[in-house]
Amino acid sequence: MNEKSGTLQYSFGPSNHGVGPAFIESVKVSASNDMVYDDFIHHVEKTMGKQDSINYAYSNLWVGRLVPAN
16 A cells, blocks of 8 residues: 655555455565665665654564455
8 A cells, every 4th residue: 555645644555455364475675776675664774864853653564474354
């Protein structure tokens, strides 16, 4: 899912429209600069650096985690 793109409340995350839980087998974050990251927070820190003036919250996905249905 991708919500509120272009705003200060931008968010995105996985969605599962199936009837049962989705088992995560791999995670890859691709950026427009052709770089590939293991997770989103590494992408943010590598592209923006560690920011003390930007508040963000995150929950990473990892192999073996489940995404519930709906």
